[in-house]
Amino acid sequence: MLLPIQISQESREPIYHQIGTQIKALISSGYLPVGTSLPSIRALAKDLQCSVITTKRAYQDLEHEHFIKTVQGKGTFVAEVGLELKEEIKQKTVREALNKAIDIGLQHDYKLDDLIKMFEVAIEERRK
Numbered sequence: 001m002l003l004p005i006q007i008s009q010e011s012r013e014p015i016y017h018q019i020g021t022q023i024k025a026l027i028s029s030g031y032l033p034v035g036t037s038l039p040s041i042r043a044l045a046k047d048l049q050c051s052v053i054t055t056k057r058a059y060q061d062l063e064h065e066h067f068i069k070t071v072q073g074k075g076t077f078v079a080e081v082g083l084e085l086k087e088e089i090k091q092k093t094v095r096e097a098l099n100k101a102i103d104i105g106l107q108h109d110y111k112l113d114d115l116i117k118m119f120e121v122a123i124e125e126r127r128k
Contacts, residue, residue, distance in 0.1 A: 015048075
């Protein structure tokens with residue numbers, strides 16, 4: 001299974017954290033339902049063109065946080081995640097994306113009122 005994960009080499013965020021954050025979002029959104037088999041550490045590293053150590057760290061963190069579980073000899077699977085935690089992750093993911101957009105807007109010298117208007121226009125365009 002090829003996961004829709006985007007890695008940014010320019011980001012200050014470590015790659016293992018980028019991977020973990022995006023897998024959490026995929027689980028929280030329902031894109032990866034409970035019991036879904038995940039790629040092996042090596043396969044994911046190859047797909048993302050990063051080191052096996054990096055993907056192993058991401059999987060270890062996800063397992064420690066109970067988002068995934070590894071069954072010896074069978075693979076790694078999406079674990080049951082509570083609704084409250086899913087909602088928390090979804091909100092955090094959206095907030096982070098909005099904060100990045102705000103930061104970019106501020107770097108371009110837009111005022112917050114201008115950014116709010118842009119956001120409202122973007123929402124209206126999406127509704128169409």
